[in-house]
Amino acid sequence: MASQPYPYFLQRNSGDLLKKIMDDVTNYAGGVLLPLLDTIARVLTSVLLLATLFLVQPVIAISAAVILGGFYAVTFQLLTRKRREVDENLKTHVTGSFREAHQMLAGIKPVKVHRAEEHFLARFAGHSAIMARMFARTPVFANSARYFVEPLAFGGLVVAVLLLVARGRDFSDILPNLGVMALAGYRLLPSLQLLYAQVTQVSSMRHAVDEVYDEFVAAETDKSVSRVISTEPVTSARPFSWDNAITLCDVSYRYPGVSRSAVERLSLIIPKNSSLGVIGPTGSGKSTLVDLLLGLYLPTAGDILIDGQLLTPALVPSWQASVGYVPQDIFLIDDTIARNVAFGLPDEKIDPVRLREACSMAQILDFIEADLRNGFETKVGERGIRLSGGQRQRIGLARALYHRPSLLILDEATSALDVATEAKLLEALLSLADKLTMVVAAHRLSAVDNCDQVFDLGNEIPAVV
Template sequence: MKEKEKTIGLKPFLSLLLSLKIPKGALAFGLAASLVTTLVGLAVPLLTRDLVDGFSLDSLSVPLMIGIGAAFILQAIINGVSIYLLSKVGQRIVAGLRERMWVHLIRLRVSYFDQQSSGETVSRVVNDTGIVRNLITDHFPQFVTGIISIIGAVVILAVLDWKMTLLMMVSVPMTVAIMIPLGRRMAKISRSLQDETAQFTGHVQQTLSEIRLMKSSTAEQVEEKRGLQGIAALYAIGMKEAKIYAWIAPLMYLAVMLVIVMILGYGGIRVAEGSMSTGSLVAFLLYLFQIIVPLATFARFFTELQKAKGATERIIGILEVPLEEAQEGSNMDIAGKTLRAENISFSYETGEAVLADISFEAQPGEMIAFAGPSGGGKTTVFSLLERYYEPAAGEITIGGVGISSISLASWRSQIGYVSQESAMMGGTIRANLTYGLPEAEKIPDEELWRVSRMAYAEGFIMEFPDGLDTEVGERGVKLSGGQRQRVAIARAFLRDPKILMMDEATASLDSQSEGIVQQALSRLMEGRTTFVIAHRLSTIVDADKIVFIEKGRVTGTGTHEELAASHALYKEFAEQQLT
């Protein structure tokens, strides 16, 4: 990681920003307004000098006072407009970054999410983009106006009195000498804080999403310890950051006070000699602050710039991850076509083979079951059929056409998947039934009730006061297992899939719910090519073909009777479960 940090430059950061739709008009007007405010501020010390040098009660005319008041009010209004426009630019940039990341993330391969913590990914989308926004909205305008303020103040002072200007410029190398090493140290601390925040966010999200597991496992103390360790780590890094700021403020104060004392001493002598007016001395002090204050903010700007560059590195890292292949392809109707898997091999990124030379065939309308010991590769076969992963060798075809040449949207829209723990999104029953369907809001209630009836879900949905608009809670926790399965089956009916895949959809249900869900599944399977992962052989004895998989290889294929007669391990399974 350290090697990476050394090579980070501004180019990737600027390239990423320039690739976004930045509201250039708002940026130009915002900076222009900020420039006007700064220029007005540069004129104030000169007005103050004239006022001090020529001060008398007679000079305080009403028009002059009104003019000065109007100028300050106008400056405040322009400054407000500048802040709003530059904030708009920052918000637009962060929205653009988040849009790009979100659109990219949801199209990444499943393998990416196998490797990455969802909490860390969320932190990249929310926190890292926020760091970029802070730089552009808050610190960049201050940096630009600070540069203008310093240059303007130095030029004016050089014209007024070059000797005093040289004395005052002593503050610049002093400030730079203080800020550069502290800024570098702050940059390292800030990157550590980003990484630690992402890890802590991931842990919190994982713990809260599995709160029932935590409670049932009485793991409160374990999670309390892990959480407190994360908080302590964030606290430790935060205190390191606080120490840097604790050095910056006093050192800056010391530098400013030294210069002020020098200016007052030298200026006082000049005033006493008559070579400088009192107003000029006051103006010099005011210009001193217009130089020192921006210099103090520069350290924060460069710290935020380092943080933004680090955040950009992570954002670009996500945006460069390849998307799922074959986003574009043919839209092929797969109804009535034979599916074949020919010599499929697959391994995850660890390199260990999960499947080796797997072959099977499913004729239209057949039920193909996969059986075998746990960990044999049955679920991986389903993942390949769903195209979550691509096989390392071999090919899966439908009607003689490789499924990789069919667009993902077309392929997956024709597949229905019902798992043991049917996934549900937070929201209503209606939203879960229509999830992912085009123009879902136009699907009539009659159609939703029809598929619910076919899935034996109509009864319990009608018992809820809100019916189809009943909230199911996060991951459907307000519904029972059997109810979730029936909603999932109703969703499959609504999609009218050509191929149905079921991962032992009744394994975790009680006997009453199992009977109802099994009837719904039997209805759903009618006329469809069906693939079933079987943990209980009683659910597949009527399958047209059973594929027995052990350690990633097919060791037997046939009907229940054929395997029971010819396959020793299958026969052992059958004797244990069916007798």
């Protein structure tokens, strides 16, 4: 799942994905694969027992197989609709409960402020109540046949004895046969019962099989996955080295299922070591343009060229390794500042010199070293909840700079800073101009003031400042 391209995740709810990872895969293994293995063992045992019985009493063995097998088959058939109902309900309501819990926890601040706890809890409770009812039904289905089968088998044994006596067999002659039949029944019934229970369980857990299977099918057929960017395992690629320019030729991008293009026939040249400011009103396509430059989406029309080389799916991993990106909403992990800056690196690979250098450039070093008792080892809380918006943005910037990118992309990355800090930061970045190409997307003109080129997506006129 993690190796899927970015558009895949735009079409899906993260609560639903969480359920697939945590619940369906576990159910698939524990509720389907293991019972299936057990089923094979049960089938073998039952067949062997019936074969033994067949050698001793063929008529009785065949009658037992037909009557018991038929009984289980009819019961299974009669309960099909009910089982399907359980299966459908589990699929809907387990997904629903994951989604509600995940959304409430992820948005706990607005949930609290808008006093929406009751609303989310009620929705969660609705799903839970149905789930509980469905889970309670499965064992009832699995055991229902047993209460009828046991008297049936015992009655069958009595009938068999009576038949043999009626045929004029001597009782001392019947007794050994009776022993074999009783022994076979004693072993056969629990095996058949378990077999039935396993098959019932597997058929009530079909949704887990479907969900896991659907993921594989989606990878082949889904629109958001159709122009697959990379099916390779996620590995760290070598940064792509380039010397001249990034060129956009008539680039358009339309989100799946949307009629209007977010970016329409855009042509631009970004020379190496220059800076480009992208402005435009909200919704004009700044973030989309940035995502295209990052290779997160492939243009629906037109080309992006780096030094004349087409940005293809094969090039994307190494291209991304040479780009530093600060998104509009910074995502911080619930971990230390050091691990947030050197995002994705194991501790032994984190370079303290680079760490300080990146933080200093991002104007956050003083805060980390002077104001935080644990310095780089300070934990920032989930999504950086213990930091201010501006501090989070600067940690995001330090993260982008840590890998010494050749292209730095800032998407509204200074919007939460006061004007003075913003100016200081941009000045520090632009002073690196001979080492760094920059693309700055912003609403505020102050953020793009000193850029070599400014492109206004509102008017679509490239303007040289």
